[in-house]
Amino acid sequence: MNIHEYQAKEIFNRYHVPTPRGYVASSVEEAVANAQKLGGPLWVVKAQIHAGGRGLGGGVKLARSIEEVSEYARALLGMHLITHQTTAEGTLVQKLYIEEGVEIADEFYLGIVLDRAQEMPVIMASREGGMEIEKIAYETPEKIIKVTIDPFIGFQPYHGRELAFGLNLPKEEMSRFSAFAKALYEAYMENDASMVEINPLVRTKSGVFVALDGKMSFDDNALFRHPEIVAMRDYSEENPIEKEASEYGLSYVKLNGNVGCMVNGAGLAMGTMDIIDYMGGEPANFLDVGGGANASTVAKGFEIILKDPNVKSIFVNIFGGIVRCDRIANGILEATKMVKVDVPVIVRLDGTNAKEAVEILKSANIKNIISATDLSDGAQKAVAAAKGALV
Numbered sequence: 001m002n003i004h005e006y007q008a009k010e011i012f013n014r015y016h017v018p019t020p021r022g023y024v025a026s027s028v029e030e031a032v033a034n035a036q037k038l039g040g041p042l043w044v045v046k047a048q049i050h051a052g053g054r055g056l057g058g059g060v061k062l063a064r065s066i067e068e069v070s071e072y073a074r075a076l077l078g079m080h081l082i083t084h085q086t087t088a089e090g091t092l093v094q095k096l097y098i099e100e101g102v103e104i105a106d107e108f109y110l111g112i113v114l115d116r117a118q119e120m121p122v123i124m125a126s127r128e129g130g131m132e133i134e135k136i137a138y139e140t141p142e143k144i145i146k147v148t149i150d151p152f153i154g155f156q157p158y159h160g161r162e163l164a165f166g167l168n169l170p171k172e173e174m175s176r177f178s179a180f181a182k183a184l185y186e187a188y189m190e191n192d193a194s195m196v197e198i199n200p201l202v203r204t205k206s207g208v209f210v211a212l213d214g215k216m217s218f219d220d221n222a223l224f225r226h227p228e229i230v231a232m233r234d235y236s237e238e239n240p241i242e243k244e245a246s247e248y249g250l251s252y253v254k255l256n257g258n259v260g261c262m263v264n265g266a267g268l269a270m271g272t273m274d275i276i277d278y279m280g281g282e283p284a285n286f287l288d289v290g291g292g293a294n295a296s297t298v299a300k301g302f303e304i305i306l307k308d309p310n311v312k313s314i315f316v317n318i319f320g321g322i323v324r325c326d327r328i329a330n331g332i333l334e335a336t337k338m339v340k341v342d343v344p345v346i347v348r349l350d351g352t353n354a355k356e357a358v359e360i361l362k363s364a365n366i367k368n369i370i371s372a373t374d375l376s377d378g379a380q381k382a383v384a385a386a387k388g389a390l391v
């Protein structure tokens with residue numbers, strides 16, 4: 001789950017990670033009132049959308065008067081902001097963050113993610129603040145300092161020194177930077193974050209380290225421990241189909257192809273997308289219907305897949321380990337009565353009672369339900385059907 005910059009900064013403040021003063025606004029009047037509260041003389045009007053790259057996309061404006069704040073707020077609210085991280089249509093700006101303008105002396109990058117290979121959080125820091133970190137990692141990886149923290153030991157002073165030395169900070173700034181990184185590490189750990197990123201972290205002309213930007217994502221599996229973070233969820237930023245799927249316990253991720261996929265188990269779902277690609281097609285989605293697939297989950301699956309107008313065929317790939325294939329076959333037939341499915345559905349069922357399942361589908365004799373003999377046959381047929389070929 002992702003949150004907005006203003007929400008990340010709220011969390012930062014709780015952990016004493018310094019940020020510029022600021023207030024969120026949903027209208028021009030509120031933006032102006034916030035600017036007056038801050039006092040000036042320099043304000044920054046920042047569009048609150050989950051995507052990054054707002055500055056380059058025109059979503060971060062420096063204002064030198066209350067009139068300018070008002071002007072920028074009017075222009076930004078209600079616009080569809082396009083950045084390299086949004087879709088081509090952009091994201092609707094519904095909220096702004098009005099922040100005091102900071103005199104920047106130096107820009108850094110500071111982030112924490114989980115290093116899955118080492119099974120520990122890793123802090124990354126760089127002097128190349130304000131730039132795309134992915135680009136730096138690709139072109140000049142030596143410019144990123146990485147310090148892994150063993151969660152059982154926690155953030156120690158030597159971790160801070162390692163970061164500060166790596167960044168070539170003058171001696172008098174080391175302990176301040178170290179305290180900043182430690183505070184951020186605590187915000188990351190205590191909230192079960194999966195990512196926190198400050199780009200840029202700046203040193204102001206008065207020598208203070210401040211988080212000018214803030215991005216945070218959380219581990220969905222730990223959200224039950226953090227109701228105050230769940231309350232920060234902004235559904236308007238999420239894909240409506242993905243949201244509906246999650247309400248029914250289905251993991252759905254929309255993709256750009258035209259072969260819909262309904263699979264049980266995340267691993268098999270990944271494998272299914274690979275084989276569709278291998279057969280020359282492109283998956284329209286990832287969909288894991290979970291271990292206990294039955295008629296109503298399959299029906300919901302069909303409904304969700306078919307909300308995507310690009311879908312030209314559906315590949316049902318279910319391995320009956322705990323669930324029996326005959327029950328799934330009956331479930332598929334029942335589901336087609338609940339939901340109108342007007343694209344070819346290629347069904348590959350394997351595992352317990354697979355033979356009976358094929359018989360059930362065959363004797364139902366529904367024109368657009370086609371049984372596959374195995375995985376590659378199924379993928380091939382689904383790809384051919386999506387291209388409009390007879391299967």
Ligand code: ADP
Binds near residue numbers: 053056102
């Ligand atoms: P994004 O990463 O989405 O482009 P940022 O919050 O990083 O958005 O803002 C973009 C740029 O705007 C920053 O790199 C910084 O140069 C400038 N900026 C942002 N907030 C402030 C601020 N409070 N004071 C001065 N400059 C700012």
Ligand code: MG
Binds near residue numbers: 213
């Ligand atoms: Mg930024």
